[in-house]
Protein backbone atom coordinates (compact mmCIF):
# COMPACT_ATOMS: atom_id res chain seq x y z
CA UNK A 1 0.00 0.00 0.00
CA UNK A 2 1.17 3.51 -0.64
CA UNK A 3 1.43 6.15 2.04
CA UNK A 4 -0.57 8.50 -0.08
CA UNK A 5 -4.25 8.58 0.76
CA UNK A 6 -6.14 6.45 -1.75
CA UNK A 7 -7.98 9.36 -3.30
CA UNK A 8 -7.26 11.38 -6.38
CA UNK A 9 -4.05 13.13 -5.44
CA UNK A 10 -4.51 16.87 -5.03
CA UNK A 11 -2.18 18.79 -7.27
CA UNK A 12 -0.20 20.64 -4.65
CA UNK A 13 0.59 17.54 -2.68
CA UNK A 14 2.04 15.72 -5.66
CA UNK A 15 4.15 18.67 -6.68
CA UNK A 16 5.53 19.51 -3.26
CA UNK A 17 6.37 16.00 -2.22
CA UNK A 18 8.35 15.67 -5.41
CA UNK A 19 10.34 18.85 -4.98
CA UNK A 20 10.89 18.10 -1.27
CA UNK A 21 12.53 14.86 -2.19
CA UNK A 22 15.04 16.87 -4.16
CA UNK A 23 14.46 14.64 -7.17
CA UNK A 24 15.27 15.93 -10.61
CA UNK A 25 12.28 16.30 -12.85
CA UNK A 26 12.49 14.03 -15.90
CA UNK A 27 12.13 15.71 -19.27
CA UNK A 28 9.50 13.29 -20.48
CA UNK A 29 6.71 11.32 -18.85
CA UNK A 30 4.80 8.73 -20.84
CA UNK A 31 1.36 7.93 -19.43
CA UNK A 32 -0.13 4.62 -20.52
CA UNK A 33 -3.54 3.35 -19.41
CA UNK A 34 -3.57 -0.43 -19.31
CA UNK A 35 -6.67 -2.59 -19.25
CA UNK A 36 -6.19 -6.29 -19.99
CA UNK A 37 -3.20 -5.81 -22.26
CA UNK A 38 -1.14 -8.91 -21.35
CA UNK A 39 -0.72 -9.76 -25.02
CA UNK A 40 0.84 -6.40 -25.90
CA UNK A 41 2.96 -5.67 -22.83
CA UNK A 42 6.11 -7.59 -23.93
CA UNK A 43 6.14 -5.90 -27.35
CA UNK A 44 5.24 -2.57 -25.75
CA UNK A 45 8.21 -2.88 -23.42
CA UNK A 46 10.53 -3.68 -26.33
CA UNK A 47 9.34 -0.67 -28.29
CA UNK A 48 9.52 1.67 -25.30
CA UNK A 49 12.98 0.51 -24.37
CA UNK A 50 14.33 1.00 -27.89
CA UNK A 51 12.59 4.33 -28.24
CA UNK A 52 13.70 5.75 -24.88
CA UNK A 53 17.21 4.41 -25.41
CA UNK A 54 17.53 6.22 -28.72
CA UNK A 55 15.84 9.37 -27.46
CA UNK A 56 18.47 9.94 -24.78
CA UNK A 57 16.31 12.13 -22.54
CA UNK A 58 15.51 11.56 -18.89
CA UNK A 59 12.18 9.85 -18.93
CA UNK A 60 9.67 8.03 -16.76
CA UNK A 61 6.84 5.78 -17.82
CA UNK A 62 3.64 5.88 -15.77
CA UNK A 63 1.50 2.78 -16.30
CA UNK A 64 -2.01 3.03 -14.97
CA UNK A 65 -3.50 -0.39 -14.41
CA UNK A 66 -7.23 0.15 -14.79
CA UNK A 67 -8.44 -2.94 -12.94
CA UNK A 68 -7.08 -5.48 -15.42
CA UNK A 69 -8.37 -8.99 -14.87
CA UNK A 70 -5.53 -10.70 -16.71
CA UNK A 71 -1.79 -10.84 -15.91
CA UNK A 72 -1.13 -7.21 -16.93
CA UNK A 73 -0.35 -5.96 -13.42
CA UNK A 74 1.98 -8.84 -12.65
CA UNK A 75 3.84 -8.26 -15.89
CA UNK A 76 4.11 -4.53 -15.28
CA UNK A 77 5.45 -5.16 -11.79
CA UNK A 78 8.13 -7.44 -13.20
CA UNK A 79 9.17 -4.64 -15.56
CA UNK A 80 9.11 -2.05 -12.80
CA UNK A 81 11.32 -4.21 -10.60
CA UNK A 82 14.04 -3.99 -13.24
CA UNK A 83 13.56 -0.39 -14.23
CA UNK A 84 13.07 2.34 -11.60
CA UNK A 85 11.85 4.71 -14.32
CA UNK A 86 8.72 2.58 -14.78
CA UNK A 87 6.02 3.60 -12.30
CA UNK A 88 2.75 1.83 -11.76
CA UNK A 89 -0.43 3.13 -10.28
CA UNK A 90 -3.03 0.42 -9.93
CA UNK A 91 -6.75 1.07 -9.49
CA UNK A 92 -8.98 -0.85 -7.13
CA UNK A 93 -11.24 -1.70 -10.07
CA UNK A 94 -11.92 -0.66 -13.66
CA UNK A 95 -12.62 3.07 -13.67
CA UNK A 96 -12.36 3.58 -17.41
CA UNK A 97 -9.87 4.97 -19.86
CA UNK A 98 -10.47 8.66 -19.13
CA UNK A 99 -9.92 8.27 -15.39
CA UNK A 100 -6.86 6.12 -16.01
CA UNK A 101 -5.40 8.96 -18.05
CA UNK A 102 -6.31 11.36 -15.26
CA UNK A 103 -4.51 9.32 -12.61
CA UNK A 104 -1.41 9.12 -14.79
CA UNK A 105 -1.38 12.84 -15.50
CA UNK A 106 -1.94 13.51 -11.77
CA UNK A 107 1.32 11.71 -11.01
CA UNK A 108 3.50 12.44 -14.02
CA UNK A 109 6.49 14.60 -13.09
CA UNK A 110 7.95 15.29 -16.52
CA UNK A 111 8.45 18.69 -18.10
CA UNK A 112 6.47 17.24 -20.97
CA UNK A 113 3.80 14.60 -20.45
CA UNK A 114 2.59 12.36 -23.26
CA UNK A 115 -0.58 10.30 -22.98
CA UNK A 116 -0.65 7.26 -25.23
CA UNK A 117 -2.50 3.97 -25.62
CA UNK A 118 -0.81 0.79 -24.46
CA UNK A 119 -1.86 -1.21 -27.51
CA UNK A 120 0.81 0.40 -29.74
CA UNK A 121 -1.80 2.22 -31.81
CA UNK A 122 0.00 5.37 -30.75
CA UNK A 123 3.55 4.64 -31.94
CA UNK A 124 6.22 5.85 -29.46
CA UNK A 125 8.28 7.15 -32.39
CA UNK A 126 5.71 9.93 -32.98
CA UNK A 127 6.63 11.30 -29.54
CA UNK A 128 9.90 12.48 -31.05
CA UNK A 129 8.01 14.78 -33.44
CA UNK A 130 5.89 15.98 -30.53
CA UNK A 131 8.98 16.87 -28.53
CA UNK A 132 10.29 18.90 -31.46
CA UNK A 133 7.08 20.96 -31.51
CA UNK A 134 7.18 21.29 -27.72
CA UNK A 135 10.72 22.67 -27.91
CA UNK A 136 9.48 25.15 -30.50
CA UNK A 137 7.25 26.49 -27.74
CA UNK A 138 3.93 24.66 -28.09
CA UNK A 139 2.13 23.58 -24.93
CA UNK A 140 -0.11 20.94 -26.45
CA UNK A 141 0.85 18.74 -29.38
CA UNK A 142 -1.89 16.32 -30.36
CA UNK A 143 -1.52 13.39 -32.69
CA UNK A 144 -3.92 13.46 -35.59
CA UNK A 145 -4.63 10.21 -37.41
CA UNK A 146 -3.88 10.20 -41.10
CA UNK A 147 -5.24 6.74 -41.55
CA UNK A 148 -7.00 4.14 -39.45
CA UNK A 149 -5.80 0.66 -40.19
CA UNK A 150 -7.58 -2.41 -39.00
CA UNK A 151 -10.59 -0.61 -37.63
CA UNK A 152 -14.06 -1.50 -38.78
CA UNK A 153 -15.84 0.71 -41.28
CA UNK A 154 -18.44 1.25 -38.57
CA UNK A 155 -15.91 2.54 -36.05
CA UNK A 156 -14.32 4.81 -38.65
CA UNK A 157 -17.68 6.17 -39.75
CA UNK A 158 -19.00 6.79 -36.23
CA UNK A 159 -15.72 8.45 -35.25
CA UNK A 160 -15.86 10.76 -38.29
CA UNK A 161 -19.47 11.75 -37.62
CA UNK A 162 -18.87 12.17 -33.90
CA UNK A 163 -15.87 14.47 -34.17
CA UNK A 164 -17.59 16.68 -36.72
CA UNK A 165 -20.81 16.80 -34.70
CA UNK A 166 -18.85 17.66 -31.60
CA UNK A 167 -17.09 20.50 -33.32
CA UNK A 168 -20.40 21.81 -34.61
CA UNK A 169 -22.25 21.89 -31.30
CA UNK A 170 -19.52 22.27 -28.71
CA UNK A 171 -18.13 25.73 -28.09
CA UNK A 172 -14.49 24.72 -27.79
CA UNK A 173 -12.75 23.48 -30.89
CA UNK A 174 -11.72 19.89 -30.34
CA UNK A 175 -9.40 18.78 -33.12
CA UNK A 176 -11.05 16.41 -35.55
CA UNK A 177 -9.58 12.89 -35.67
CA UNK A 178 -7.39 13.35 -32.63
CA UNK A 179 -7.69 10.84 -29.82
CA UNK A 180 -6.02 11.15 -26.46
CA UNK A 181 -2.51 10.75 -27.88
CA UNK A 182 -0.93 14.08 -27.07
CA UNK A 183 1.95 15.87 -25.45
CA UNK A 184 1.24 18.44 -22.76
CA UNK A 185 3.65 20.89 -21.20
CA UNK A 186 3.84 21.07 -17.44
CA UNK A 187 1.76 24.25 -17.55
CA UNK A 188 -1.09 22.40 -19.22
CA UNK A 189 -0.71 19.42 -16.90
CA UNK A 190 -1.10 21.67 -13.85
CA UNK A 191 -4.12 23.35 -15.42
CA UNK A 192 -5.67 19.98 -16.18
CA UNK A 193 -5.09 18.75 -12.63
CA UNK A 194 -7.23 21.59 -11.38
CA UNK A 195 -10.26 20.29 -13.28
CA UNK A 196 -11.82 17.63 -11.09
CA UNK A 197 -15.13 16.91 -12.77
CA UNK A 198 -16.46 13.38 -12.57
CA UNK A 199 -17.55 12.86 -16.16
CA UNK A 200 -14.36 13.47 -17.97
CA UNK A 201 -13.78 13.97 -21.63
CA UNK A 202 -10.06 14.53 -21.42
CA UNK A 203 -9.38 15.57 -25.02
CA UNK A 204 -12.07 18.24 -24.71
CA UNK A 205 -10.68 19.44 -21.39
CA UNK A 206 -7.22 19.79 -22.91
CA UNK A 207 -8.70 21.84 -25.76
CA UNK A 208 -10.58 23.94 -23.20
CA UNK A 209 -7.51 24.92 -21.13
CA UNK A 210 -6.07 26.73 -24.15
CA UNK A 211 -2.37 27.70 -24.43
CA UNK A 212 -0.52 27.14 -27.70
CA UNK A 213 -1.75 24.00 -29.38
CA UNK A 214 -0.65 22.28 -32.56
CA UNK A 215 -0.80 18.92 -34.31
CA UNK A 216 1.50 16.26 -35.65
CA UNK A 217 0.18 13.78 -38.20
CA UNK A 218 0.76 10.07 -38.02
CA UNK A 219 -0.47 6.83 -39.48
CA UNK A 220 -2.44 4.97 -36.86
CA UNK A 221 -1.60 1.29 -37.04
CA UNK A 222 -3.96 -1.51 -36.03
CA UNK A 223 -4.05 -2.61 -32.40
CA UNK A 224 -1.00 -4.84 -31.80
CA UNK A 225 -2.92 -7.66 -30.13
CA UNK A 226 -6.17 -8.35 -28.37
CA UNK A 227 -9.48 -6.63 -28.94
CA UNK A 228 -10.66 -3.08 -28.50
CA UNK A 229 -11.53 -2.27 -24.90
CA UNK A 230 -14.12 0.17 -26.21
CA UNK A 231 -17.26 -1.75 -27.06
CA UNK A 232 -20.20 0.18 -28.55
CA UNK A 233 -21.74 0.68 -25.10
CA UNK A 234 -18.64 2.49 -23.81
CA UNK A 235 -18.36 4.47 -27.03
CA UNK A 236 -21.90 5.79 -26.69
CA UNK A 237 -21.37 6.73 -23.06
CA UNK A 238 -18.15 8.45 -24.04
CA UNK A 239 -19.88 10.37 -26.85
CA UNK A 240 -22.66 11.55 -24.52
CA UNK A 241 -20.06 12.66 -21.96
CA UNK A 242 -18.24 14.55 -24.67
CA UNK A 243 -21.30 16.50 -25.69
CA UNK A 244 -22.90 17.09 -22.31
CA UNK A 245 -19.70 18.11 -20.56
CA UNK A 246 -19.10 20.91 -23.02
CA UNK A 247 -22.47 22.10 -24.15
CA UNK A 248 -26.02 22.63 -22.95
CA UNK A 249 -27.11 22.81 -26.57
CA UNK A 250 -29.19 19.62 -26.29
CA UNK A 251 -31.29 21.35 -23.63
CA UNK A 252 -32.11 24.05 -26.15
CA UNK A 253 -33.66 21.46 -28.41
CA UNK A 254 -36.59 21.68 -25.98
CA UNK A 255 -37.21 25.29 -26.91
CA UNK A 256 -37.15 24.51 -30.62
CA UNK A 257 -39.26 21.40 -30.34
CA UNK A 258 -41.71 23.28 -28.13
CA UNK A 259 -41.94 26.17 -30.59
CA UNK A 260 -42.45 23.83 -33.52
CA UNK A 261 -45.08 21.86 -31.61
CA UNK A 262 -46.80 25.16 -30.75
CA UNK A 263 -47.07 26.24 -34.39
CA UNK A 264 -48.33 22.83 -35.43
CA UNK A 265 -50.86 22.95 -32.58
CA UNK A 266 -52.16 26.38 -33.60
CA UNK A 267 -52.36 25.28 -37.24
CA UNK A 268 -54.20 22.12 -36.28
CA UNK A 269 -56.58 24.12 -34.10
CA UNK A 270 -57.41 26.58 -36.89
CA UNK A 271 -57.92 23.72 -39.29
CA UNK A 272 -60.17 21.89 -36.83
CA UNK A 273 -62.25 25.05 -36.30
CA UNK A 274 -62.53 25.60 -40.05
CA UNK A 275 -63.70 22.02 -40.58
CA UNK A 276 -66.24 22.38 -37.77
CA UNK A 277 -67.78 25.56 -39.19
CA UNK A 278 -67.41 25.22 -42.97
CA UNK A 279 -66.52 21.56 -43.45
CA UNK A 280 -68.78 18.66 -44.26
CA UNK A 281 -69.13 17.92 -40.56
CA UNK A 282 -67.33 14.56 -40.54
CA UNK A 283 -66.01 13.39 -37.19
CA UNK A 284 -62.45 12.80 -38.31
CA UNK A 285 -60.92 13.37 -34.90
CA UNK A 286 -59.21 10.05 -34.29
CA UNK A 287 -56.31 10.50 -36.70
CA UNK A 288 -55.63 14.03 -35.56
CA UNK A 289 -55.66 13.10 -31.92
CA UNK A 290 -53.38 10.12 -32.47
CA UNK A 291 -50.87 12.25 -34.33
CA UNK A 292 -51.00 15.07 -31.81
CA UNK A 293 -50.67 12.74 -28.84
CA UNK A 294 -47.82 10.70 -30.27
CA UNK A 295 -45.88 13.71 -31.55
CA UNK A 296 -46.35 15.54 -28.30
CA UNK A 297 -45.38 12.67 -26.06
CA UNK A 298 -42.39 11.79 -28.21
CA UNK A 299 -41.08 15.34 -27.87
CA UNK A 300 -41.70 15.31 -24.13
CA UNK A 301 -40.02 11.97 -23.58
CA UNK A 302 -37.00 13.05 -25.58
CA UNK A 303 -36.64 16.21 -23.57
CA UNK A 304 -37.17 14.43 -20.26
CA UNK A 305 -34.40 12.08 -21.27
CA UNK A 306 -32.03 14.91 -22.12
CA UNK A 307 -32.89 16.73 -18.91
CA UNK A 308 -32.26 13.50 -17.06
CA UNK A 309 -28.75 13.27 -18.50
CA UNK A 310 -27.90 16.68 -17.12
CA UNK A 311 -29.65 16.19 -13.79
CA UNK A 312 -27.83 12.88 -13.39
CA UNK A 313 -24.50 14.53 -14.09
CA UNK A 314 -25.23 17.31 -11.63
CA UNK A 315 -25.98 14.63 -9.05
CA UNK A 316 -22.73 12.83 -9.74
CA UNK A 317 -20.79 16.06 -9.40
CA UNK A 318 -22.38 17.17 -6.12
CA UNK A 319 -21.47 13.87 -4.51
CA UNK A 320 -17.84 14.94 -4.82
CA UNK A 321 -16.49 11.46 -4.71
CA UNK A 322 -12.83 10.85 -5.44
CA UNK A 323 -12.46 10.26 -9.17
CA UNK A 324 -10.67 6.95 -8.74
CA UNK A 325 -9.33 4.73 -5.99
CA UNK A 326 -5.77 3.51 -5.96
CA UNK A 327 -4.90 0.14 -4.48
CA UNK A 328 -1.18 0.20 -5.13
CA UNK A 329 1.64 2.42 -6.33
CA UNK A 330 5.07 1.24 -7.45
CA UNK A 331 8.33 3.15 -7.98
CA UNK A 332 6.95 6.65 -7.51
CA UNK A 333 9.63 8.98 -6.24
CA UNK A 334 12.51 6.91 -7.56
CA UNK A 335 14.68 8.84 -9.98
CA UNK A 336 14.77 7.58 -13.55
CA UNK A 337 17.99 5.84 -14.52
CA UNK A 338 19.40 8.26 -17.02
Ligand code: UDP
Nearest residue numbers: 033034035066096097100117118228229230
Ligand atom coordinates in the same frame (compact mmCIF):
# COMPACT_ATOMS: atom_id res chain seq x y z
N1 UDP B 1 -8.33 1.24 -21.50
C1 UDP B 1 -8.42 1.45 -20.11
N2 UDP B 1 -9.61 1.25 -19.49
C2 UDP B 1 -10.74 0.86 -20.15
C3 UDP B 1 -10.64 0.68 -21.56
C4 UDP B 1 -9.42 0.89 -22.20
O1 UDP B 1 -7.43 1.82 -19.47
O2 UDP B 1 -11.78 0.69 -19.53
C5 UDP B 1 -7.02 1.46 -22.17
C6 UDP B 1 -6.55 0.32 -23.08
O3 UDP B 1 -5.78 -0.62 -22.36
C7 UDP B 1 -5.71 1.08 -24.11
C8 UDP B 1 -6.41 2.42 -24.21
O4 UDP B 1 -7.18 2.57 -23.01
O5 UDP B 1 -4.39 1.30 -23.66
C9 UDP B 1 -7.31 2.55 -25.42
O6 UDP B 1 -8.22 1.47 -25.47
P1 UDP B 1 -8.52 0.65 -26.80
O7 UDP B 1 -7.25 0.47 -27.57
O8 UDP B 1 -9.23 -0.60 -26.43
O9 UDP B 1 -9.49 1.64 -27.57
P2 UDP B 1 -9.56 1.89 -29.14
O10 UDP B 1 -8.17 2.16 -29.62
O11 UDP B 1 -10.15 0.67 -29.73
O12 UDP B 1 -10.44 3.09 -29.27
Ligand code: MG
Nearest residue numbers: 117119121223
Ligand atom coordinates in the same frame (compact mmCIF):
# COMPACT_ATOMS: atom_id res chain seq x y z
MG1 MG C 1 -6.63 0.91 -29.38
